[in-house]
Amino acid sequence: MRLLNIKSKNFKTLQNLEIKFLSNYCTISGKNNAGKSSVIKALLNLFQSESSRPWQDENYSFDYKEDKTQWLKGQEPILISYEIEVSRQDDPAFITFLENQSKTQISEEQLVLIVEIEISSTNDILTKVKIGNTLLSAQSSSDVRKYLKSSNVLFHHNSTHQENTFYGPGRAKAFYEVQLSASEQAALNSAANVLEAKIKKVARDHRENLNKLLGRLVEQYDVEFSNLQKYSSKRHLFGIALNDKSVEVPLNDWGSGTQNRTYILISILNAKRIKDKNSAQDKITPIVIIEEPESFLHPSAQSEFGKILRDIANELEIQIIVTTHSPYMLNREDPTSNTLLGRVIKKKVHPETVVVPTDGENWPAPFSEHLGVPESELKTFKTLFGFKQNVLLVEGDVDKQYFEFLREKSLGKYVLDKSIEILPYGGYGALTNGLLLKFTLSNYNKYLITFDLDAKSKVLKSLEGIGLKEKDGYLPIGLSRGGCESIEGLLPERVLSAVHGRETELVTKLRASDENERKKAKDSLKKLFLEEFKKHEDYTEAELKEFSAVIKMINEKLVSQ
Numbered sequence: 001m002r003l004l005n006i007k008s009k010n011f012k013t014l015q016n017l018e019i020k021f022l023s024n025y026c027t028i029s030g031k032n033n034a035g036k037s038s039v040i041k042a043l044l045n046l047f048q049s050e051s052s053r054p055w056q057d058e059n060y061s062f063d064y065k066e067d068k069t070q071w072l073k074g075q076e077p078i079l080i081s082y083e084i085e086v087s088r089q090d091d092p093a094f095i096t097f098l099e100n101q102s103k104t105q106i107s108e109e110q111l112v113l114i115v116e117i118e119i120s121s122t123n124d125i126l127t128k129v130k131i132g133n134t135l136l137s138a139q140s141s142s143d144v145r146k147y148l149k150s151s152n153v154l155f156h157h158n159s160t161h162q163e164n165t166f167y168g169p170g171r172a173k174a175f176y177e178v179q180l181s182a183s184e185q186a187a188l189n190s191a192a193n194v195l196e197a198k199i200k201k202v203a204r205d206h207r208e209n210l211n212k213l214l215g216r217l218v219e220q221y222d223v224e225f226s227n228l229q230k231y232s233s234k235r236h237l238f239g240i241a242l243n244d245k246s247v248e249v250p251l252n253d254w255g256s257g258t259q260n261r262t263y264i265l266i267s268i269l270n271a272k273r274i275k276d277k278n279s280a281q282d283k284i285t286p287i288v289i290i291e292e293p294e295s296f297l298h299p300s301a302q303s304e305f306g307k308i309l310r311d312i313a314n315e316l317e318i319q320i321i322v323t324t325h326s327p328y329m330l331n332r333e334d335p336t337s338n339t340l341l342g343r344v345i346k347k348k349v350h351p352e353t354v355v356v357p358t359d360g361e362n363w364p365a366p367f368s369e370h371l372g373v374p375e376s377e378l379k380t381f382k383t384l385f386g387f388k389q390n391v392l393l394v395e396g397d398v399d400k401q402y403f404e405f406l407r408e409k410s411l412g413k414y415v416l417d418k419s420i421e422i423l424p425y426g427g428y429g430a431l432t433n434g435l436l437l438k439f440t441l442s443n444y445n446k447y448l449i450t451f452d453l454d455a456k457s458k459v460l461k462s463l464e465g466i467g468l469k470e471k472d473g474y475l476p477i478g479l480s481r482g483g484c485e486s487i488e489g490l491l492p493e494r495v496l497s498a499v500h501g502r503e504t505e506l507v508t509k510l511r512a513s514d515e516n517e518r519k520k521a522k523d524s525l526k527k528l529f530l531e532e533f534k535k536h537e538d539y540t541e542a543e544l545k546e547f548s549a550v551i552k553m554i555n556e557k558l559v560s561q
Contacts (some may be wrong), residue, residue, distance in 0.1 A: 001090065001091050001094065001153060001284060002287070003082065003083070003084055003085075004020065004083040005021060006018070006021075006043065006082050007083075008039075008042060008080050009079040009080075010078045011068070011069065011078045012069060012353075013352060014039070014042075014069075015352045016352070018355070019339050020339075024313040024314050024320065025322070025334075026319070026320070026321050027329060027331055028324075028341065029340055029370065030341035031343075034341040034342060034353060035341045039323075040156075040323060042080050043289060044156060044289070045060045045061065045062055045117075046080075046115060047148055047154035048154055062078065062117075062119045062125070063123065064123050078119040079119075080117045081116045082115045082116075082117075083112060083113075083114050084113045084115065085111075086110070087110045088106075089109065090317070092281075093151075094151070094284050095111075096281070104134070111132060114130040115144065116128040128141050129144045129145075153285075154286055154288075155267040155270055155271045155288045156267070157264050157290050157293075158292075159293055159295035159296075206269070210262075210269055213265040214265060216308045259296075260295055267290070268288055268318065270286075271316075272316050272318065275318065286318065287318070287319045287320075289320075289321050289323075290321070292323060292324060293324065299442070302329065303442040306330075309322070309329070325370060327366075327367050327370040330370070335358060335363035335366075335385075336359050340358055340365050340366040341353055341354070341355060363382070364378035364379055371439060373435060377433055378436065380430055381425070383423060384440050385440070386443060388445070389421070389446065390446045391420070391421050391422075391444045392416075392421070392422045392554055392558065393449045393450065395426075395427055395428060395450070395487075396426065397424050398526050399450065399487050401530055402533070402547075403416055403422055404422060405534050411537065412544035412547050414548045414552040416554060417555050425449075431459040437463075441466075448475055449468070450474070451477065452478055452485060453478030453480065453489070454478065454486060475550070479546065490546035490550065492539060495532050496529070498532050499532050503525065503528060506521045506525050507521075
């Protein structure tokens with residue numbers, strides 16, 4: 001099951017709003033009071049069942065007086081519409097239920113379901129359900145809504161609330177709430193006399209799966225469960241602790257960031273179990289909603305965890321919808337999946353929530369909002385976004401072609417490792433924005449920034465300001481003598497002589513008083529040097545010794561353990 005979009009009219013500040021969910025990992029962001037919480041409430045009202053935790057007060061029901069757009073003076077109803085995609089492969093139980101409600105055989109492998117909810121001024125709720133062009137009866141529509149609420153189709157984690165603590169006798173205990181599959185429920189109910197043995201088996205299964213997810217974190221933990229309840233139900237509670245270096249510590253005693261990440265992974269694991277463990281007659285694929293997963297995490301840990309969540313959503317094919325204030329949690333691989341909410345004043349008084357465009361050239365908007373960086377600067381970094389392993393950042397396409405040519409032809413004593421991805425960043429000016437550069441570098445497992453030696457004085461302050469050191473973060477390229485303080489300074493003498501001999505006019509313009517004329521001449525010569533260099537493949541090791549020395553350092557930094 002996947003949510004395709006939600007539309008609202010007259011609901012809180014969402015007077016007339018549509019949000020599209022375009023991938024497995026979608027984000028909703030914006031400033032405080034932009035409307036994120038209202039969107040989450042609308043989603044939870046459709047999908048969330050009554051709380052299984054009697055000690056918590058969870059209420060996602062609509063109340064016309066509280067939820068109607070406050071500046072509307074009439075009695076207009078609140079209208080919420082949800083467009084949902086379901087498939088026979090991932091949601092066979094729901095497909096069968098819809099066939100029974102519509103009294104028709106559904107032949108499509110995938111279909112789109114539209115659920116419309118109308119709340120009147122008297123708090124009466126009318127549900128309408130459309131399957132394709134077929135409108136179900138009022139009773140069938142109501143039954144569809146009840147089914148969605150009772151079928152574990154949504155897992156919700158709010159990082160700002162302590163949701164997983166049980167206050168019983170003695171000290172408070174953190175717990176792991178297992179969503180039992182139908183087969184597990186039956187086994188527990190029919191084996192009351194061996195209940196403890198069965199619970200231990202279930203715990204072992206969950207513990208192993210949760211350990212696999214926790215294993216993605218840089219910090220390594222093992223998880224342990226203890227039984228908190230002695231009865232069988234749809235849900236079961238286990239006390240939870242993490243082991244670090246063979247020391248078992250209750251989860252409550254770990255830092256808030258570690259607790260939060262663990263609970264989020266538990267929610268995703270439960271969603272996976274509902275998708276994978278149930279029989280065809282019960283199988284349905286849930287949606288996971290996470291509010292502010294970056295809570296209590298250092299930026300580097302946010303970056304790591306954001307990548308993990310995106311990877312898990314795609315690997316498990318489970319839709320994860322995140323609300324966030326962190327640029328590290330945004331979808332970097334598919335920026336169109338980032339929804340940015342804003343408030344605009346209409347008719348001079350009403351701050352209505354709107355969706356800020358993030359498609360096409362507008363993709364930087366959410367990143368700009370949270371980084372405080374102009375969108376124009378972000379656009380130059382687009383090719384650098386997305387998580388990668390071993391990255392060599394070079395000034396421009398000419399530098400990239402030098403390294404690719406040497407690697408392709410296996411020239412020189414040392415050859416650039418094939419695992420290294422070469423990315424041009426568009427000139428040394430891009431290195432002067434330390435904040436944006438640091439955020440971009442968080443995309444990579446290992447990286448090394450190269451630039452011409454003659455630009456070192458212009459970028460050194462920015463690079464050192466974000467903690468980079470020479471040969472351990474950045475590497476100036478060139479030789480410390482006149483005319484050689486660039487990548488061209490590494491070229492064999494015969495290449496330099498050939499170009500200088502033919503292009504005397506361009507060489508002369510390098511000393512022109514006009515800066516633009518000097519730049520044009522330099523750019524033209526760079527291309528000519530590259531063309532001349534690529535004409536030959538019979539270079540000796542001596543001729544390529546400068547290139548080889550640079551490539552050796554790059555390999556040592558990005559590949560060597």
